[in-house]
Amino acid sequence: MATRNPENIRTVALVGHGGSGKTALAEAIAFNTGLTTRMGKVEDGNTVSDFGNEEQKRQISINSSLISIDHAGRNIYVIDCPGYADFIGELRSSMRVVDSALVVISGVHGVEVQTEKAWEFGEDMHIPMAFYISKMERENADFERTLREIQDYLSDKAVPLFLPVGKEAAFKGVVDVLRQKAYMYKGDGSKEFTETDVPSDLADYVTSSREALVERIVEADDELMMRYLEGEQLSIEELVPALRKSVLSRSLFPVLPGASTSNVGVCQLLDAIAEVLPSPLEMPPRKALKGDSEVMVEPDPAGKFSALCFKIMVDPYVGKLSFIRVFSGSASSENPLYNLSRGEDERVSAFKLMRGKESVDTKDVVVGDIVAIPKLHSTVMGDTLGVKGMDSIHPEIQFAKPVFSVAVRPRSRADEDKLANAPNKMPAEGRTLHFEKNPGANARAPSGRGAL
Incomplete structure (x- = not known):
């Protein structure tokens, strides 16, 4: 495969609470970029990123999973991170190496505990972040309510880049706030969508949302700010670079709605990743x-x-x-x-x-x-x-200490052999899991972040 141009590389971690829809989004991304010919389902155990036996059995992500894709002339590395607190080490190590994070939040359940933890990690690492409000086709999904929660609990710099068309089962498209165009889907999981004008019932909402977005964007560029305040109409060609600058400086966090399982809005999300999120060359040392x-x-x-x-x-x-x-x-x-x-x-x-x-x-x-x-x-x-001759090393990844321990005793000689080999394998894969041997009790005591 040809060598990639660093200017065209994007690295993004999918983070958020367990069950918020990260793996479903990763699956839709793989499908829309041609990596797969059909979308798998978490319930069916056939997704690209949840390929482990325990993941398929429990229908949750246990390990972070890397998916390398191409879209719109960009080479994108997507890391699907576990959302449960038991596997927080996988989340932290993945966020350590990416240039951006996409916080996936269920439009039904809103901001949850691990949503806030992922956000805190992003704050600590000072990486650009965006929000994807998922499951917009579900009953009780509410974009505006979830947006308010993001702004109240996480950041008031969160601003919609796209708006939903329709609610719950009627969610069939998204509106590009900056370009004022709507993209309508059939909602059957296919990639096809139609570009149309903004629906008339959303015209005022889109106009006011665009004003709020542009006001936040021009804060990153003094010249654009002056021209905007003087009433000049700014072009898309001028606004997009300023938007990128705002996202890179963390003065703006884009918000996008979508429905991954019905594949509504995922193509526009991919376009935003390619257009708005930073390349490695734009990141600080x-x-x-x-x-x-x-x-x-x-x-x-x-x-x-x-x-x-x-x-x-x-x-x-x-x-x-x-x-x-x-x-x-x-x-x-x-x-x-x-x-x-x-x-x-x-x-x-x-x-x-x-x-x-x-x-x-x-x-x-x-x-x-x-x-x-x-x-x-x-x-x-x-x-x-x-390479030899270098004398600088990256700081080690900081992992949370174990908080949960159990005693494991073998039932047979075969089990004893398996148990003896487990400590050699597990710490290599997960540094939040520790093993101690208790000879008096004839048991081994694995310690981790939770029962899972």
């Missing part, structure tokens, strides 16, 4: 450590290669997969990498662009890429990969 000193790693395509391993997955067929985010420079699979955290060479057989459990090999990686590397010998989660 990342902090790194050089001895006891703090240094900055610039997102420079010509700089020295620097990447952080943020996830380990043990695949029953491929073996160990180390997921990395490239923050500087480029690398080829023909050359070895160097684990700066452990002082060891690592041989690279291939870089894999992940699509759930499937993958496509690529020879080279550049700034912004999020890929998996099979069978690295010494690398664990939190390690910095680079």
Whole structure:
């Protein structure tokens, strides 16, 4: 596969409360970008991102899942993050490496506990964020109520970029507030939509919403602000770059409605990700450590290669997969990498662009890429990969401490062997899970963030 241009890369984490619709959205994104030919369902256990046996059994996301897609000339890395507090380590490690986050909020249930936790992580990491109000086709879904909750509980800088057309079962389209165009769907899950004028009953609402949006956008550009205050009409070509600037500076958080399972509004969401969210080259430098000193790693395509391993997955067929985010420079699979955290060479057989459990090999990686590397010998989660001669490493990922413990006793010799191997595998995949052995009780005590 051809090397990607960092200017065209977008990295986004889907975050939010458990059951808010993140995996359904990831599935709709995969379908609309041609990654799949039909949309799977969480209830049927056939989605791209929830491919683990326990995930399919419980119908929840347990592990973060990476989906690499292309849309509108952009290479987009989407990480579908678990929403339950038990798996908060997966959420935090994923948000550490992306350039933006899309907070998925159910239009039925509104802002929930883990919604606020994901928002707090985004605040701590100072990354651009947007909101997707999901399940708009469901009974009791309410866009305006959910928008007020976002503005009251999370940020008053949240402003609609799109508005819904219709409510609950009658939700069949969205309106682009900036361009004042409506996009109508059949609601049968197909990709097709029709561009039309704004429905007459929404005209006043769209006009007032556009005024509020433009007022927030021009705050990022003094010249546009002066021209706007003088009554001049600003063009889309002028407003979109200012919108991007506002999102990057976190002075504006776009809000978009949609219905993922019926595939309404997802194409417009993809367009917004491509058009509005930042590329890795627009992001500020990342902090790194050089001895006891703090240094900055610039997102420079010509700089020295620097990447952080943020996830380990043990695949029953491929073996160990180390997921990395490239923050500087480029690398080829023909050359070895160097684990700066452990002082060891690592041989690279291939870089894999992940699509759930499937993958496509690529020879080279550049700034912004999020890929998996099979069978690295010494690398664990939190390690910095680079080249020999470098002396700066990325700070380790900070994980929450375990708060829940149980005692596990084997029933047979076979169970004892399985239990003995579990500690060697689990901490590599999840750093919030700890194992302790209690010889007196003939038991092992796994500790984590919850019963799941």
